[in-house]
Amino acid sequence: MSKRIEWIDMARGIAIIMIVITHSLSQYSRLFFSALLFAVNVPIFFILSGYLFKEKRFSDVIKNGCRNLLLPYFSTVALIGLIKLVGHNFVPNWISPIGVVQYIVSALYGLGTNSFIPGIKVTVSAIGAIWFLPAMFVGNIVFNAAFKVSKKFVHAKTLLLIFSLALTVFGFLLSKKIQLPWSFDAALISQSFYCFGYMVRQLNLIERGKLLLDLAGLLFWVFSAESGFFYMNIGYADSPILATLGAVGGSYFIMRVCCLLMRSQYQWPVFRKYGKDSLVMLCFHLIDLNAFLIGPRLFNKVVTMSGKIEVAIVVIICYRLFVIWVASNIVPHIPVIRSFFFPRKFPFKVKDKQSLVKNSLR
Numbered sequence: 142m143s144k145r146i147e148w149i150d151m152a153r154g155i156a157i158i159m160i161v162i163t164h165s166l167s168q169y170s171r172l173f174f175s176a177l178l179f180a181v182n183v184p185i186f187f188i189l190s191g192y193l194f195k196e197k198r199f200s201d202v203i204k205n206g207c208r209n210l211l212l213p214y215f216s217t218v219a220l221i222g223l224i225k226l227v228g229h230n231f232v233p234n235w236i237s238p239i240g241v242v243q244y245i246v247s248a249l250y251g252l253g254t255n256s257f258i259p260g261i262k263v264t265v266s267a268i269g270a271i272w273f274l275p276a277m278f279v280g281n282i283v284f285n286a287a288f289k290v291s292k293k294f295v296h297a298k299t300l301l302l303i304f305s306l307a308l309t310v311f312g313f314l315l316s317k318k319i320q321l322p323w324s325f326d327a328a329l330i331s332q333s334f335y336c337f338g339y340m341v342r343q344l345n346l347i348e349r350g351k352l353l354l355d356l357a358g359l360l361f362w363v364f365s366a367e368s369g370f371f372y373m374n375i376g377y378a379d380s381p382i383l384a385t386l387g388a389v390g391g392s393y394f395i396m397r398v399c400c401l402l403m404r405s406q407y408q409w410p411v412f413r414k415y416g417k418d419s420l421v422m423l424c425f426h427l428i429d430l431n432a433f434l435i436g437p438r439l440f441n442k443v444v445t446m447s448g449k450i451e452v453a454i455v456v457i458i459c460y461r462l463f464v465i466w467v468a469s470n471i472v473p474h475i476p477v478i479r480s481f482f483f484p485r486k487f488p489f490k491v492k493d494k495q496s497l498v499k500n501s502l503r
Contacts (some may be wrong), residue, residue: 153419158415176371180387188393235433273425301341324374327375333385354393
């Protein structure tokens with residue numbers, strides 16, 4: 142097993158915390174600070190995947206994606222559906238209701254935002270933040286294919302860059318017409334992020350980065366947020382070019398800062414914990430958001446008591462970060478369940494053939 146790159150865990154930790162914050166800003170969700178977070182909170186995961194990219198056979202990409210992305214995705218949506226279906230009948234004030242057919246459609250379609258599908262003239266409900274998992278499943282396959290094609294030519298890296306940018310442009314254009322299943326539009330947009338991450342590692346720009354590049358990344362990040370918002374889940378950006386530059390610039394800046402901080406004596410265990418368990422934390426963040434009404438009730442209670450929305454926002458962010466922290470510490474100790482959410486650490490084990498034969502003869 143390859144050794145974990147600790148600054149990557151830290152960067153993922155910062156990103157998952159950003160995701161929780163952006164889901165908790167209430168009426169402040171359209172401010173510059175929010176735009177800063179939206180610019181990088183999801184793209185950085187695709188960039189880090191590009192940084193860690195190694196060419197694989199398509200069968201291996203699909204197999205690993207089914208185990209590490211689709212299994213947690215469908216496990217999460219199934220658990221949310223079960224909690225709503227059963228729990229709402231007993232504690233309707235604390236658990237959200239469910240429309241079974243509508244929920245199944247949204248789970249299979251996998252979108253991050255409610256979207257009208259022109260071809261069938263139906264509005265598909267959002268499944269929520271976990272849209273990211275099937276999108277990455279598709280994105281991994283597409284980038285692996287682009288890499289295999291480009292390496293057959295002399296200027297392989299240049300061609301890979303051209304392919305990736307072309308797919309990103311196509312993704313932005315496509316998203317204006319229709320939202321395809323499994324956030325396919327976003328998966329196309331992500332190709333430039335995969336490519337950027339891959340190029341950064343090839344050039345060793347994180348370990349040997351320069352201050353000028355760090356400042357350039359920070360400036361692109363700030364300028365993109367000033368230009369407007371980037372909602373990757375629906376492939377929308379007020380300025381697609383600046384959004385793309387801001388995503389790669391801001392992500393690069395965060396990656397560099399994390400790399401530098403991990404060289405210090407203090408090892409930033411909280412951020413690394415959130416990053417190491419970012420997948421299960423994303424899953425249980427969605428369960429908290431979609432199935433339970435604890436967050437909204439807590440928010441309203443704090444507003445009533447304090448009279449300040451700002452205080453309620455801080456409280457709700459702390460609550461949501463605490464929930465996913467607790468989940469990430471409890472789930473690994475629950476047999477079977479842990480294999481759905483920690484598929485790498487606790488894979489499902491199949492008994493060897495000899496044991497199966499012995500059991501069948503008993």
